[in-house]
Amino acid sequence: MFLYFFALFSAILFFPLLLWQGKKVKKNVLRLPIASGEAYGVCGKGEVLHLIVLGESTVAGVGARTQESALAGQIAHYLAQKANAQIHWQAIGKNGVTIKEFSSEILDTQEIRKVDFVVIALGANDVFRLHSPKHWLAYLTQLTEKVRGMTENSVILLANIPPVGSFTAIPQPLRFILGLCASALDNATKKWAKKQLYLSYSQAIFPAEPQYLSIDGIHPSELAYQVWGEKLAEELWHQKGTFIFPRI
Numbered sequence: 672m673f674l675y676f677f678a679l680f681s682a683i684l685f686f687p688l689l690l691w692q693g694k695k696v697k698k699n700v701l702r703l704p705i706a707s708g709e710a711y712g713v714c715g716k717g718e719v720l721h722l723i724v725l726g727e728s729t730v731a732g733v734g735a736r737t738q739e740s741a742l743a744g745q746i747a748h749y750l751a752q753k754a755n756a757q758i759h760w761q762a763i764g765k766n767g768v769t770i771k772e773f774s775s776e777i778l779d780t781q782e783i784r785k786v787d788f789v790v791i792a793l794g795a796n797d798v799f800r801l802h803s804p805k806h807w808l809a810y811l812t813q814l815t816e817k818v819r820g821m822t823e824n825s826v827i828l829l830a831n832i833p834p835v836g837s838f839t840a841i842p843q844p845l846r847f848i849l850g851l852c853a854s855a856l857d858n859a860t861k862k863w864a865k866k867q868l869y870l871s872y873s874q875a876i877f878p879a880e881p882q883y884l885s886i887d888g889i890h891p892s893e894l895a896y897q898v899w900g901e902k903l904a905e906e907l908w909h910q911k912g913t914f915i916f917p918r919i
Contacts, residue, residue, distance in 0.1 A: 674858065675804055678851035682801060685844055692845040700840050701887040706732025706741040711761040714744075715751025722747055722760040722907075723783060725773065725818070726792030726830070729877075730764025734890035738762060742891075745900025746790060746907070753908045769796045770807060774814040783821040788907050791818070792830035798852045799835070804859035811863070815870060826910050827870040830903065832857040837879035840888025871910050875902030 682689055705728075724730050724743035732741030739748075743762035751758040763781060765773070770793045791814065797807055811829075818827060835841070836850020864872035877883065877891045877899035885892045891899060 672804060672855070672859075674851050675855035678848050678855065679801065681844070681848045681851070685848070689845050689848065692842050696841055696845070700889065703733050703885060703887050703890060705764075705766060706735040706738045708738040710738050710743070710763070711759075712739060712744065712747065713757060713759050714747050715755075715757045717751075717756040718754070720750075720754060720756045720758055720788065721784075721786040722750060722758055722788040722790070723786045723822075724760070724762045724764070724790045724792065725778070726764050726790075727768050727773070727794075727796055728764065728766040728890060729792050729795075729830075729833075729896075730762050731766050732762070732764070733766055734885035734887075735893050735896055740893045740896060742792065742896050742900055742903075743790075745896050746904050749901040749904035750788070750907060753904055754911075764792075767796055768793070769800065769802070770794070770810040770814060774810050774817060778814065778817055781821075783818075786822050786825050788911070789818055789822055789825050789827045790830060790903060790907070791815070791827065794830075794832040794853070794856060795835060798832070798849055798856065801849075801852055802856075804855050807856050808859055808863055811860070815867070824869070826907060828903065828907050828910060829860065829864060829870070829872045831873050831876045832860065834876055834879045838889045839881055839884060871906070873903060873906050875899060875906060 729742050732738050735741035738744050743760055747758040747760035832853050835853045877895045883895035
């Protein structure tokens with residue numbers, strides 16, 4: 672919590688400057704569309720496995736031209752290779768959504784059948800709003816419990832909190848303060864995830880170097896989605912082999 676309170680103290684201290692910088696970023700950052708095409712598909716051959724990816728703009732595919740080249744499509748592509756399977760995948764994502772909004776408004780409208788793999792990619796918008804670790808964990812718990820109820824014995828992988836402190840479109844000191852908040856949520860999630868069953872917290876962070884960012888300086892490029900998607904697929908498949916589910 673120290674990092675979060677330090678971020679909050681810094682935000683209060685530099686409030687006029689941060690307010691001006693925030694408005695400037697909101698006005699000047701290029702608005703990219705979500706990826707085109709259907710947010711579902713099939714890839715690979717072999718045993719049929721089902722993947723669903725839930726989350727914010729990265730799941731909606733902002734920064735990619737097509738859903739196949741965005742996060743869910745790339746995870747499915749590499750998971751099909753690693754599992755030697757036919758992956759039926761679906762992406763449920765919304766640009767700008769927080770974990771509370773996703774859990775309380777979006778997920779409840781979905782009819783999700785039993786799936787084998789679930790990836791949850793949220794956090795950037797909670798960082799932008801300086802949400803506390805306590806707030807974040809409360810809704811993360813709610814969200815994962817709902818997902819469990821919908822999907823039974825699925826493998827759940829939480830994508831890492833986005834490295835907001837490395838987004839080049841955000842000026843200093845705003846970027847530094849948001850980076851502190853992201854680190855606070857990251858630390859809290861690591862501790863929380865260790866206590867959960869059949870769930871893990873990914874260590875795969877999409878590369879935040881300039882060449883891996885889209886032209887808006889915030890969202891991943893297609894190359895970043897490819898690299899990130901492959902790492903997440905590898906973790907999913909490793910997790911599948913690690914967990915032994917109880918018989919129902």
